Amino acid sequence: MYKNKIGKIIFWAAILCFLAIQVYPILWLFLASIKPATELAAAPFSLPRSATLENFAKVIGDGKIGLYMWNSIKVTGVSLFLIVFLSATSAYALSKFAFRISKKIYALFTFGIMIPVQITLIPLFIFYSDLHVLNTSLSLILPQVGFALPLSVMLFVSFYEFIPGELIEAAIVDGCSSYGIFWRIILPLARNTVITVASMYSILIWNDFIFANTFISENAAKTVAMGLKDYVGAFGNVDWGATYAAIALSILPPLIVYFALNKWVTAGMTMGATKG
Amino acid sequence: MGILRDKKAYFVFLLPGLLFYLFAVFYPIEESLRLSFMKWGGIGDKVFVGLDNYVQMFRDKVFYTAFFNNLIYLVIVVSMQLLIGLLFAMLLSYMTRGVTLVKTLYYIPCIITTVAVTQLFRSMYATEPVGLINQVLNFVGLKNLTTSWLTNIGTVLAAVSIPEGWRFTGLYMVIFYSALVSLDQGVIESAKLDGANGWKILTKIKLPMIKPVLLLTLTMCLTGALRGFDIPYLLTNGGPGNVSELMSTYMYKKAFSSNQYGYGSTLAVFIIIESVLVIGILRAIFTSKEDREEKHQERIKRKERRREHV
Numbered sequence: 076m077y078k079n080k081i082g083k084i085i086f087w088a089a090i091l092c093f094l095a096i097q098v099y100p101i102l103w104l105f106l107a108s109i110k111p112a113t114e115l116a117a118a119p120f121s122l123p124r125s126a127t128l129e130n131f132a133k134v135i136g137d138g139k140i141g142l143y144m145w146n147s148i149k150v151t152g153v154s155l156f157l158i159v160f161l162s163a164t165s166a167y168a169l170s171k172f173a174f175r176i177s178k179k180i181y182a183l184f185t186f187g188i189m190i191p192v193q194i195t196l197i198p199l200f201i202f203y204s205d206l207h208v209l210n211t212s213l214s215l216i217l218p219q220v221g222f223a224l225p226l227s228v229m230l231f232v233s234f235y236e237f238i239p240g241e242l243i244e245a246a247i248v249d250g251c252s253s254y255g256i257f258w259r260i261i262l263p264l265a266r267n268t269v270i271t272v273a274s275m276y277s278i279l280i281w282n283d284f285i286f287a288n289t290f291i292s293e294n295a296a297k298t299v300a301m302g303l304k305d306y307v308g309a310f311g312n313v314d315w316g317a318t319y320a321a322i323a324l325s326i327l328p329p330l331i332v333y334f335a336l337n338k339w340v341t342a343g344m345t346m347g348a349t350k351g
Numbered sequence: 352m353g354i355l356r357d358k359k360a361y362f363v364f365l366l367p368g369l370l371f372y373l374f375a376v377f378y379p380i381e382e383s384l385r386l387s388f389m390k391w392g393g394i395g396d397k398v399f400v401g402l403d404n405y406v407q408m409f410r411d412k413v414f415y416t417a418f419f420n421n422l423i424y425l426v427i428v429v430s431m432q433l434l435i436g437l438l439f440a441m442l443l444s445y446m447t448r449g450v451t452l453v454k455t456l457y458y459i460p461c462i463i464t465t466v467a468v469t470q471l472f473r474s475m476y477a478t479e480p481v482g483l484i485n486q487v488l489n490f491v492g493l494k495n496l497t498t499s500w501l502t503n504i505g506t507v508l509a510a511v512s513i514p515e516g517w518r519f520t521g522l523y524m525v526i527f528y529s530a531l532v533s534l535d536q537g538v539i540e541s542a543k544l545d546g547a548n549g550w551k552i553l554t555k556i557k558l559p560m561i562k563p564v565l566l567l568t569l570t571m572c573l574t575g576a577l578r579g580f581d582i583p584y585l586l587t588n589g590g591p592g593n594v595s596e597l598m599s600t601y602m603y604k605k606a607f608s609s610n611q612y613g614y615g616s617t618l619a620v621f622i623i624i625e626s627v628l629v630i631g632i633l634r635a636i637f638t639s640k641e642d643r644e645e646k647h648q649e650r651i652k653r654k655e656r657r658r659e660h661v
Contacts, residue, residue, distance in 0.1 A: 090446070090453065093439050097457050097521060100471045157371070165368030171353035172361045180369060187376050189630055191578040193599050194619050195375070197606050198382030221375020224368060240354050253360035282464035284581045289607065300464040304585075315474070322467045333462045337455050344461070345526045 101326075108319035130320035134306070139294065140321055143302035144328075150212045150298060151280045154219045155273050158227050161220065162272065163265060166231030167257050171243060181232065187225035192218065196289045203290060214290040215298070219280050227272045230343065234268040235261065267339070274336040275343030278329045299325040380623070386616035393610045404617040413593050414618070417601040424512045424583070424597055425576040431516030432572050433565075436523030441553065443524070444531040454528065458521035465518075465581035472514045473586060476500040501587055507595045511583040518582075519575070523568055530564040531557060563637075570633045574626045598622050 108130055110123045134140055165184075169177045195218050203209045238261065246256050262269075287301035297305075306321040333340050355361070387404055391397040408414050439457070443450055460468065475483040478499045485497040500510040534557060542552050558565075580599040583589070589596035589604065599622060606615025 086442070086445070090439075090442055093435075093442070094453060094457060097460060097517075100475070101459055101463065104467070104471060161368035161371055164364040168361050168365035172355045172357075172364075173353050174358075174361055177353075180365070184369075184372065187372065189574065189627055190376060190380065191574075191599075191622055191626055193578060193580065193602060194383050194623050195379035196603070197386060197612055197616050197619060198379040200607075201382075201612065217375050221372055224372045224375075228368065243354060247355075253355050253357045253364075256355070257364065278462045282462070284465050284585075300466050303464070303466040303470070318470065322470055326463050326467050329462045329464075330459070333459070334455075337458075340462070341454075341458060341525050344522060345529065 104319055104326075105323050108316065108323040110316060112316050130316040131324070133317045134320045134324065139302065139305065140299070140324055142295070143297050143299045144325070146212060146296060147281055147298040147300070147328075150215045150219070151277055153212070154216050154223070154280050155277055157216070157220045158223045158276055159269055159273055162224055162227035162231050163262060163269070164257070165224075166228050166235055167261055169228070170232045170235040171238075171256075171261070172253075181228075184225045184228045187222070188229075190222075192222055192285060195221075196285070200289055210291055210293045210296045212296065215283070215286050218286050219276075219283065223276050223279075227276070230272055231265065231268055234265055238264060270336065271339045271343040274332055274339045277332055278340065281329050383616045383619050383623075386613055387620045389613040389616075391612045393612060397613075400613070404614050407614060408617050408621065413596060413601060416593050417589075417596040417598050420508055420595060421577065421579075421597045423508055424515075424579055425573065427509060427512035428516045428576040428579065429569070429572045431513070432519050432523050433568060435516075435520045436568075437527050437565075439520070440524045440527035440531055441557075443528050454525060457524060460518045461521050463518075466585060468514050468518055469582055469585040472510075472582075473501070476510055502591055504591060504594045507587060507591065511586050511595050514582045514586070515576070515579055519572075523572070526564065526568055527561070530561040534560050566633065566637050570630055573629050573633070577622065577626050577629065598625070 106123055109126045109128065111125060111127045111129065114124060169181050169184075199214070199218060200209070203214050208214050242260060243256055246260055251259065281298075282300055283298070284300050287298045288304075291297055291301060294302075294305075303321060303325055306318045386397075388399060388401060389397040390400045390403070443453060446453070476499075478485060478497075481489070484500065488494065488497045498506060500506050538560075539552055539556060542556055547555070578599060579597055580603070583595060583597050584600050584603065587595045589600045593601075598618065602615050602618035602622065605611045605618060
């Protein structure tokens, strides 16, 4: 019994230790963002003795973060709509129609999972500068959607496989067209897959850095993840408090999505993992 | 295989997604391949130079530095993600209450933008003001180990690898955990009845049973690490000098800082070949084992059938 108790203590200590390594830095970030500047300089890693919203006021006050957030919302919103719409329809064609070519096209989609996004940077940069669409939200949406399609098509196809053929046959007998079957039967049933895909990609797209850093250089079009780079040094390198406040603000939306929908987010991400 | 036969509807549903995908993913691949045989500085005409860029790459000292740095980065990232992820998943699988909460919290770093992760680690590595890591070292009396982690050429490569490893341990933990708890309890119960202790059950039954998941995550982890870019780029951008240069940061530098779009594309093509090769090799190892087993089973069956005939 005694031995068991010690074992239990060690077990819990190990769990808490792992958890602390993973969570403490983020907790600390939020704490640091509400610390007054003097305290942050003197004792950066202790608990705040007095809280202040000064840092947030400063960051919101200069207006840039609002603009960056708006840009991120635009890019994320349009991309999500396209990802869900394009993959739900393509997956429907691939899994519910009796054409043999579907197998090859599906393989083509899955091939995309292997492709590193870096390959697109140079060609798309040249393409965009020829078309004068660098520094627009459009330049981010194209690669975001393109690279999301392989996995989201796979997620939709694997869900559609569960929808029994009898259901579709019955709909055909009732005089429903291929379009009607999609809108009235398939898509409403796929609600969970839609939520999975949308919640996962809202986080991934909101967080994207590499595309934004390559295709966006003007302040007017910067997304939040990229705009954060501004805050480092912009306040004369001394004002870490404002930097942390900006970071805290920018990671808040993904955190909210995650805590509200975490079952779907992790389901999507781990599915993506085990399918790749 | 589906049952609908309306050809027009098939293309109406398939083509928007397929065309978008082909344009966003395959057009850039084709362009990269083409550019990798060209010399182009961003203005003027592109000049076809044949294999010159590839010859240049294999003579480029920095390319080899980046390649070997990438290997070290890969080892650190993969071992952190898989080992810590697996260890924590095993611990969690013995937990009875609060698993969901712990899992949810543990996963948080995966959903935070790399820019924020970089800032966090930059302030932890800092020397002025003294960052968390040096503070802890001071506190436990290892003052002589404190260093400027990001400018010391002995530590910088590890310092840019660790944040990436840290960031995704939660993802692998969740995958391993769901694999571990979905194992067939009957097998474990009967092993217990046969007198196997906890350690034996873990090493002889549970781990071999999740082997497919281990291989899958290894593939994922390796290809993820081969593309590693954000954190090394933001933390040091390959510096000091080229000490922490990775393939992708070097590619980025060549293309977007030195405007060598042709040579940059050659490096990008190399990254693609690398990733596809790694996946191919792992799949070959994986499937050949299954195939061998299948063939073995068939042979046994054939023998049995022969015996029955006799």
